[in-house]
Amino acid sequence: MSSSIPKAVLYCAPNSIWSAVALLTLYEKGYGDDEVDLRVVDISTGENFSPTFLRLNPKATVPTLVVPLQNTLGPDTESRYKAITDTKSVVEFLDKSRSAISRTNTTSSAPAPALAPATIAFSDASSKIIDSILHSEGASPSTLLYMNARDDASLQVLAKAFVPFLTSRQQALEGYISEAASGSSPISEKTKAFWKDKKAATETLLDIMIHADKTSAQLDQASRLERDDYFTNARTCWEVELKESLVKLNSQITGPYSLGDQISISDLHLAAWLARIVALSGGRMNDEGDIAITKVESHIGPEFHFVRDFAAIPAAGGAPGGLPLHQSKLAAFWDAMRERSSFKKVYCNGLY
Ligand SMILES: N[C@@H](CCC(=O)N[C@@H](CS)C(=O)NCC(=O)O)C(=O)O
Known part of the structure; x- marks a missing residue:
């Protein structure tokens, strides 16, 4: 060439x-x-x-x-x-x-x-998974990342990782805004408004994270209310919206891949999305499907369990009498994905 x-x-x-x-x-x-x-x-x-x-x-x-x-x-x-x-x-x-x-x-x-997908029916099923679940607002992986704290201790851990990131993002946005104000290069009003919106959103999160090393009792009233709001939103993200998306996914995919035995476009979206959820739930690349998905269940809440309606091929040491092992479809999906060289290559340094 x-x-x-x-x-x-x-x-x-x-x-x-x-x-x-x-x-x-x-x-x-x-x-x-x-x-x-x-x-x-x-x-x-x-x-x-x-x-x-x-x-x-x-x-x-x-x-x-x-x-x-x-x-x-x-x-x-x-x-x-x-x-x-x-x-x-x-x-x-x-x-x-x-x-x-x-x-x-x-x-x-x-x-x-x-x-x-090879047929119109498969194509519809695939679009539903991609558009109506994985890329929906309630399943946003960035939001789940920023909102991955539901108590003071986990907020402290999250803040350690995020304060430097949010600070440099805020500084970059400030730089672009002030450069535009100096008029040295022509910037549209739309872009300026976009930068300002992003800066405001970054500052709201920074406000929460920057005080994370203080207990609720040490915060002034305004900051305490902000933290309470953050925890309420975090619970909604993880315990309501994400739970809904996961239940829908577990019922809509066929297993082990979204549309059955063959990998297709929706699996690529699902693999990366689920890798993020598993990572945020404390799971690792080497976790088998049942373990990874159990970590997700317990991270969402003690009462939450997926339906285990996928009959996996019996493995050595599996269910007694060679009966099929039943696992959630998401666990079966995770096991199938972990075997693929594409997945191993993308996550060779760990999940994210
Ligand atoms: N709906 C978009 C979402 C893409 C997206 O949000 N990507 C993230 C990274 S995973 C991003 O670029 N974030 C920019 C930021 O955080 O400022 C798509 O489907 O491509």
């Missing part, structure tokens, strides 16, 4: 769950290392809010895939690009762009399995 043919560029951030979905897709599809340029966007220093990145993706999110337009693929034509700015579309694009028969821009000879 001529090196002058423009390549797609995938912007990702370390420890970003939706970036992990794009990476899982690259590995599952067998893209060669030289076929897509990977670029790191440092969210912790607010690089995603820079005017340069906002020109690619005004929502300031990763993954973002910048692809050369089809009719500019020739080495002699000037390249033009378009940016794909949401995870679902990025995955769909990567799926379609490398097929068993595709030659364009493909150097890898690895098999390129089709990940899109």
